Amino acid sequence: MATFNDYDTYASAYDADIEDNVYNALYERPATLALVGDVAGRKVLDAGCGSGALSQALAAAGAAVTGIDLSTGLLAIARRRLGPDVPLIRADLNQQLPIRSSAFDAVVASLVMHYVHDWSRPLTEFRRVLVPGGYVVISTHHPFVDFRLAGQGDYLGTYEFTEEWVKSGETFPMKFWHRPLHAMFDAFTAAGFTVERISEPRPGAGVRDRSPEHFERLSREAPFIFFTLRVREDASASWRG
Incomplete structure (x- = not known):
């Protein structure tokens, strides 16, 4: 039986792949x-830090x-x-x-x-x-891209789907959760956040110089979506009591 999302087994292969690839590094x-x-000078929590490249x-x-x-x-690779x-911290x-x-000025979940x-x-x-603020x-x-990858024909549902990655010549069986955009916003609001910014970035010069093919694709289709969230003032006051 396949073991999904087994980053302990594939840690080295995964780290080698994301170090300088198009989708992650560039x-x-x-x-x-x-x-x-x-x-x-700010305290930042890297939530899901992986092998530490973003940290x-x-x-x-x-x-x-x-x-x-x-x-x-x-985490062992991140320590090195x-x-x-x-x-x-595990x-x-x-x-x-x-x-x-109230330990951090910012949280990053990449x-x-x-x-x-x-x-x-x-x-x-x-x-x-x-911290407040x-x-x-x-x-x-x-969500639009992974709904297509999932192949279930259901954009509006929240469901698990599988995919196979090949990193550094090794195959990773992976599982992810698809959720539609409105479900993301509902979760942000319920947790006491407002969405300050939403981004679907176009690729930069680094992608163009490395791979014109990837640059063309990423100029038409964003594989990832980015949010900046801010604690609502009323939610912050309620949290502090």
Whole structure:
């Protein structure tokens, strides 16, 4: 029987692939960092930090980064990449996070929410660990694109679907959750956030220079969708009691 989303087994192959590829390194990561903005001197939680590539970029920009991830294999690679000074915590986004309240200025969840069935727990936890005025940046599968990949002919439903990845010559059996755009917004609102920005970015020069074919495709179809969320003032006041 296939083991899905087995990042412990495929940690090295996955890390080698995303280090400098088009979709992660040249498209998603720069778009996420642009939305995060100036992080110099800010405390940032990298929720779903994986092997630490985004955490490394955030730390280089002056952030005090903490990374959390479920995969011990990916966290081991992140430790080697980031050194001893960046806190790394094994944590499940489906559970309460082992982090004190009001600890971070920003939370970044890069390409992780599509693994989660119920968004209410992680979003509520993101709100809890943010300081007043803090914000969240999320990148996730674009619902229109993964609805086509799922092949179920159902855009409006929320359901799990499977896919096979090939990374560094190894095949990954994967499972993801599709949810329509309105369900995403419903989850954000229920958790006490407002959507400050939504982005479907076009590719930059790095993609064009590496692969004109990918540049053309990404200029017509966004595989990921990006959100900047801000805690609603009424929700923040209610949370603080």
